[in-house]
Every structure is written in structure tokens, then in C-alpha cells.
Amino acid sequence: MELAPKFTPSEIESKWYQHWIDQQYFHSQVDEREPYTIVIPPPNVTGVLHMGHMLNNTLQDVLIRRARMLGKNACWVPGTDHASIATEAKVVAKLREQGIKKNDLSRDEFLGHAWEWTHKHGGIILQQLRKLGASCDWDRTKFTMDDDMSESVLQVFVDLYRKGLIYRGFRMVNWDPEAKTTVSDEEVIYKEKNGKLFYLRYQIEGEENFVTLATTRPETILGDTAVCYNPNDPRFSHLAGKRVIVPVANRSVPLIADDYVDMEFGTGCLKITPAHDLNDKEIGERHQLEIIDIFNDDATLNEQGLHYQGVDRFECRKLIVKELEALGNLVKVEDYQNKVGTSERTGAVIEPKLSYQWFLKMEHLAQPALKAVMEDQVQLVPEKFKNTYRHWMENVRDWNISRQLWWGHRIPAWFYGEGFDDFVVAMTQAEALELARQKSGNAQLQLQQLHQDEDVLDTWFSSWLWPISVFDGIRNPENPEIKYYYPTNDLVTAPEILFFWVARMIVAGYEYLGEKPFNAVYLTGIVRDKLGRKMSKSLGNSPDPIELIEKYGADGVRMGMLLTSPAGNDLPFDEALCEQGRNFSNKIWNALRLLKGWQVVEGNPSAAAEAGMQWMEQRIYQSLQIIEDHFQKYRISDALMTVYKLIWDDFCSSYLEIVKPNYQEPIDSKTYEQTAILFGELMKILHPFMPFLSEEVWHQLEARTTDLIITPMPVATGFNEEIIAQFDRAQEMVIGVRNIRNKHNVGAREVLHLHVQNNGEKALPEHFLSIVKKLAILSDITPTEVEIEGAQRFMVNTSACYVPLELNVDPEEELQKLTEELKYLQGFLVSVSKKLENERFMAGAPAQVVEMERKKAADAQQKISFIQDQLKRLN
RNA sequence: GAGAUAUUAGCUCAGUUGGUUCAGAGCAUCGCCUUGACAGGGCGGGGGUCACUGGUUCGAGUCCAGUAUAUCUCACCA
Structure with missing residues (x-):
């Protein structure tokens, strides 16, 4: 097919x-x-x-x-x-x-x-x-x-309650008036908003004098139960013990002194609304102030709002400012930028509100969890999050686990009376009844007298x-x-x-x-x-x-997501990434087409194919080691990139070109079979990343009864470094010849000849030279002991390679090129020699490093003398 | 306001305990090639004073201090 x-x-x-x-x-x-x-x-x-x-x-x-x-x-x-x-x-x-x-x-x-x-x-x-x-x-x-x-x-x-870790408390919570529920501190987003700072004057009781204070929320004056100044502030010390009249409400409240007040801000005088501000609540507790809640659950004003009852808080703000102005209590208005808490869920402005909530004590519970992460029993990847984690866990606050909603797990607490403590916690109603009878001492208590808490538990619970x-x-x-x-x-x-x-x-x-x-x-x-x-x-x-998957294929999208997403880094998404994934799918697919298109005949591999197969196998082993290492470090995108290059560069660009038969010629059966096996190995390695394509190719390669998804992954057990090194050397020769072709516009049709002067280096084995011959399109590769004059040249390690070309070689240009290279090498040698002559380096550096420096020096020395020889001849 | 983390090529990122004189990859870009798996291809280039300023060291992209910028976390004054 x-x-x-x-x-x-x-x-x-x-x-x-x-x-x-x-x-x-x-x-x-x-x-x-x-x-x-x-x-x-x-x-x-x-x-x-x-x-x-x-x-x-x-x-x-x-x-x-x-x-x-x-x-x-x-x-x-x-x-x-x-x-x-x-x-x-x-x-x-x-x-x-x-x-x-x-x-x-x-x-x-x-x-x-x-x-x-x-x-x-x-x-x-x-x-x-x-x-x-x-x-x-x-x-x-x-x-x-x-x-x-x-x-x-x-x-x-129930268990945590019985351990004494869950309790019911009266707390200032972040109230979302739109969702009519509390949200946690973490779900409040503070946004910079352009507001106003209103300066209001409150008459001092029994006097014609006023104190002026500043507020961003004039509508809350109806809940004011005190006005506060800093005890160290001389401007207000004469007011100690006096009372002021809250405008509009015409209520008398005490003037109090508290360190909390910032003398620099506003007028140095602060109105206190304990029901609607966390700081005010704390001040209120210190001074035993009355608490007046002025809002309904939807943030309209309640009966404490007097003639504003039923009006929304923001609407009320506008109206009350007008009234204050008319009353002569508005001194001035300034533009003011402040941060306003909004609900992550609904975007509504959060209203601090006092209410009964269920809390879980966290301090004790957090200890083992903190230790586990700090001691790496639980490893965070990337590690940088350990800091954040520690900060949280060391400053952990009690967890508000109740939500004023219906959808969720209804809190298993039953109330049997009006008192704060008149409730029991139980798994079932029946159990609750029994407990309630015990706790209340009322053995006649009936089910109908029990009322289950209306709230549900936080989803995170x-x-x-x-x-x-x-x-x-x-x-x-x-x-x-x-x-x-x-x-x-x-x-x-x-x-x-x-x-x-x-x-x-x-x-x-x-x-x-x-x-x-x-x-x-x-x-x-x-x-x-x-x-x-x-x-x-x-x-x-x-x-x-889903549209992306339809456009690029699941494999393509998976690869797109993975390619540029190292752990913990943001991923600026670009469809081009999926495109790259799709292109990779296509590349593999076409490699399969190539293979399936070959006509196979009985026979033995060519020398080049032999070397190619040897190399490809070792290259896979080498890559497996690298991939394994990446996975251990959770570097998934690096692992994928290793696979990508193994398949695209090594297998498709190099290996397949090596074993590929000439146009319309058949391939020998041994090479074909080995190529199919290698291809299959690559699909195993690819499978976790691109499961669909790899499974399909796996079955296209040969008729099989086993599926790739459960086929054992090859495991790295080391690889032959010499074979890898030999191939690299061969590839450098190929690149050298290709560069010469490129530079002089010599097309692939023109077959060239290569001379290699090994300069004491061990010659590359014959079958690897065959690879060079094939990929660089050469008629022959011959060893030489002497320089080939007039030929194009390049170096691989310390070996010189010559490609004779019928060209007019410009001796000037050649001279310049060699001189430049000489200059570079000499500079390099100087820097290396400096290290070797430096006593502190020799004393301080590890033996391996010193050894490497020595080798660098020796190699450079050899290249230098080779170039110097050439220069002599040119001159 | 406090802290954390970052700053390397046009973009997204590597760069392991300091140790090559050209700091790497992928994508993008440029040039050339191209009727034989794939133009969604092949080959080859160009591109970075490693944010800045000092310091430690024989040697700093890597360590230290400061500055700038960004992101995140925490706390927030009416």
C-alpha cells in the first residue's frame, strides 16, 4: 500500500x-x-x-x-x-x-x-x-x-474537629458580595484604582470645634464607633477624653488614641469602623468599641444605613458625599490612588465583613509538611519554589474552610440552640442527635430541633x-x-x-x-x-x-507544548511551536515512506552502510544516556530536543543518506532490516512524546502483534566512544568538502578527490572513509605524506585534507588565510602557555584540567608547525 | 514597603562543583543547492562587549557587593 x-x-x-x-x-x-x-x-x-x-x-x-x-x-x-x-x-x-x-x-x-x-x-x-x-x-x-x-x-x-483543630470563629473575612460568599486572602486580587480621599469634619460634642479626618469610604461613617489619633500627636492631645458627633448619623462616639495611626497620613486622624475594616476591628478590640454592621450580604445598606437602607455601597458613597457637602461636613476631596481588593472569581470589590466561619488550625499541621519539603523528601522542581513554600508555611494562617454556598460538602455540624456553642459535629444526623442530647443534657431533643449548618466546605478541603x-x-x-x-x-x-x-x-x-x-x-x-x-x-x-489538535495533530501540539516549557518558566505560547511539531511528524512520516519505497534484494551491506549502522546504534545508546539524565532532572523539553535531533539530524540527515541506495537501485536485505530495527528503536524512544505517530510507524515498519505502547524501552548501558569519535571525524571531513563545494560553486555532479595527510594521527578506518566518500561525493580518498600543492585545504584535528580543484588559486589570499590562522593559533598557544607557566594555576588546578591544557598546547604546537611549513613553501 | 527569582543571539531557552581563544541549541533570518522521502527539503553563513558597575581569583557567563529592569510572593495607611 x-x-x-x-x-x-x-x-x-x-x-x-x-x-x-x-x-x-x-x-x-x-x-x-x-x-x-x-x-x-x-x-x-x-x-x-x-x-x-x-x-x-x-x-x-x-x-x-x-x-x-x-x-x-x-x-x-x-x-x-x-x-x-x-x-x-x-x-x-x-x-x-x-x-x-x-x-x-x-x-x-x-x-x-x-x-x-x-x-x-x-x-x-x-x-x-x-x-x-x-x-x-x-x-x-x-x-x-x-x-x-x-x-x-x-x-x-469530624476527625479534625474532635482533635480540636477545627473551630468556629467570628472573623473578618473577605466577602464577595456578588457571589455572596467569603473568599480566602489568596483569592483576593489587589488592584490599583483611582479613588478619592474625602476630608470630613466631625463636630466635637458640646463645642463648636471640629476634627477633620480623611477617608476613602465615606459611606462607612454610618458604622463609625470612634475617631482615633496617635497618642504622640500634639495636635490632638488636648482632645483626650472628648467625644465627637458622626455626621448624618448624628451619633456620639469617643475620641481615642492608638499607636496604629500614622501621623503623617491625611490629617493624622482616623475614623474607626470595626465592622468593615480589619485594622479598625483590631483597634476596636483594644478599646472595646461597639461594632455596627451597616451592610447586607449583597453590599446594600441595612437598617443601620438609615435613609440609605437598600442602596448599594457605591451608590451610597455618591449620595452621602452630597449630603455631607450640604451639611457642611465635607472639607475637601483629593484624587487618591489606592489598592482595592477584588474577588478572583467574580471581580467584585471585596467587602471586609465580620461573620461566623469554620477554621482549621494550621500551625501544628504545617510542621511535618514544611520539613518534608525543606529536607527534599518531597522534591520541588524547580527548586526555587522551596523559598516560596517555606515562606508560606512558616507564616501559615488558620484556614477558613467554610464557604457561604450550597454546592459542595455541607458542613456536618448541627445546631440545637441559639448559643454560640450549641452545636455538635457528626457524620450522620442520627449520631448528631445522640451527641446533641448528651451535650445539651436534654434527652427529649428531637430531630426537627436540629438544624444543620447551611454552609459548605471549601473545595480545597x-x-x-x-x-x-x-x-x-x-x-x-x-x-x-x-x-x-x-x-x-x-x-x-x-x-x-x-x-x-x-x-x-x-x-x-x-x-x-x-x-x-x-x-x-x-x-x-x-x-x-x-x-x-x-x-x-x-x-x-x-x-x-481542540482546534489546535485538529490543525496540527495531537502529536504536533504535544511537541509544541513541550519544546519550550522548562519547569517553572512561563510559556509564551506561539502556534509556530505546534507547527514545528507537525513538521517533525511529517519528517518522520517521510522517512518511513523512503524506507517503504526501497526495493530489497538479498545481499551484504556496503562498507559505508556497515559503518553507518555501527555508528547509528552507538549514537542511540549515547542519546539514551543523555535522555535518561534529562528525565532524572525533570528536564522534559531537553529530553525531547535530544530525541528530535537524534531523529532529524542523525537518523534522517546522516544515517539515511549513508545507507540510501543510488536512485532506482535496490537496497541489500541486511541493511534494510537493520534500518527498520533502528527506526523501531527510535519510535520506542519517541513514543512518550508522540504516542500516535510512533505507534503507527511502529506497525508500518513491519507486521507485528505487539503494540509499541507496552514495548520495553531500550535502556542505556554505555556506548562505544571510539565509534562516535570516528564518525565525528568523518563528518568533519564531509563538512570540509561541502564547504569547498559551496565556496567555489562546485555542484554535486562533479566528483572530487580527497587527499588526507594524517600528520602522525591514526588514520580513519576504511569503512568510515567510505562514509566520507559517499556523503561528500568523492571518487577516492588517498593518504598522502606531503602537502598537495595548489589544492583547496582544510584541517580535521591535526590531519590536513586536500581537495584538488581546477581553479586559479590566489596565492595572496591563501597566504592571508594561513597567516590569520597562524596568528590565532599562536595567540591561543600563548594563553594556554601562560596558564601552564603560572605556578598558582599548576598548584591550584585539578590534574585533569592541567592535563587538558597540556594537550591543547601540544595540539596547537603541531598545527602551528604545519602551517609554518606551508607558509615557507608559499614564500 | 519586604523578600524571592531572573536578566545570555531577532524569539524561546541551555550553559552542571569557576577551567579551551572563537559562549551553545531550536525556531526565525540570509546565501547557495535542488527533477529521486520530505520546498513542511538539503548544505552553509551571519548574528551575543553573557543587563550595568565594581570586587574576589592564576582564571568569572558561572562566586560576592551594589545599580537598573522584569516577574512572582508577602504585607499594605484611612
């Missing part, structure tokens, strides 16, 4: 993927082999594939396929998480389109819609991963809200268990799967979630299994567009990965 001149990926990709699935090659179960495990960073169940996923999952697939071919029991566990905030936001938005408000629904009704949404959109992303070639064990696909996974989460909550819970290690820590697969080997994820997720998984690992969750964490770069912006849906600057 004739092969198409162009490689068409789409045809073979689905074919092989289905075949691999049918053969269950991706499936893993516990056996005697050494395990190699990766758990996928679970993407949002309702999300679609973006470029970050492409990069991330390509890397994981490379690692897992390589491990599989190295004979390990490779297990890649896929799955998704429920992404509370993002999913709930999407469901709310969709309901709004249908004219339904979330608040009009019961919790169960809403969850019904959420599940419907999840079933409809859920798993799309996992389907898309198949297109990329991801060899996940799909039988193990997990979702963080599966029954067993949910049970694990609740069990951990389920995903931090991921490497354990996917193997059921929380509920059942002694089960054979967790014993076998845990700790997993590598985790591949983005540095942005090093703390959110990675650190917390390490914490959970030590807390629940007394063991790290993975050996190494490979932190990928962030995929950016050409302008250096992060790729995001909202910017619309991300190409559709």
Missing part, C-alpha cells in the same frame, strides 16, 4: 486510542511490579480544556508512558473536582437567564439544578483529554462529590485529600490499593496553587497516612500569550486546544 506523502494525524489518532483502550493498556491494578503513580490535578468538572491543561497533561502523559515502557505498573488516576464557587456561579447565572433567582429556590431544588448542570457539562474536559492522547486509567475516574469521596471529606472534618481518597485511604487506610500506590511518584501542576493545593496535600498526607503524598512536584510554567498575558477565557486570548 502506498503511503500518503503527507502525514494525516486525525485518521490514526482515534484508531490507536480506541485500540489502546480496547487492550486495557491504561488500566492498572495492584500486582508484583513496582508502581508508578500520578494523580491528575482535578480540573473543574464543568470546565473545558485550556492551554494550561494541555501543557500539564501532556507532561503527565509523557511521564506515565515512559514509566509504562520502563516496565513499571503505571497508574494515572483521572478525575474532576466540584469547584464550589465557579460551578455555583455558573448555575446561578444560568438560572438567572431562565428568570429564576437562587433565593427563590430551596436548597434541594437548587442542588437539583446544579447536579443537572454537572451531568450535562461534567466530564467534557476528560473527553477532551482523550484527544490529547492522555493514557489515564479511566476506570478509576473520580469526582470529589462521589459518595465515597464525600464521606472521606466529612470523616476528615476535598482536593487536599485527593491522592489519598482516590485510593480510599481515608475510610480504609489499610486497603491494598493505598498500600501499593501511595505515596504517588510525581505531581504535575501549576505554581499558582502550590499553597492552595500542593502544600495542603502534603499536610493531609502526613496527618492521615504519616507519609508524603508524592515524591516530586513538577511545577509547570504559566501559558501566556505573545503579549505576556496569562491566557484566560475572559480575555479571549487562548486558542481552542
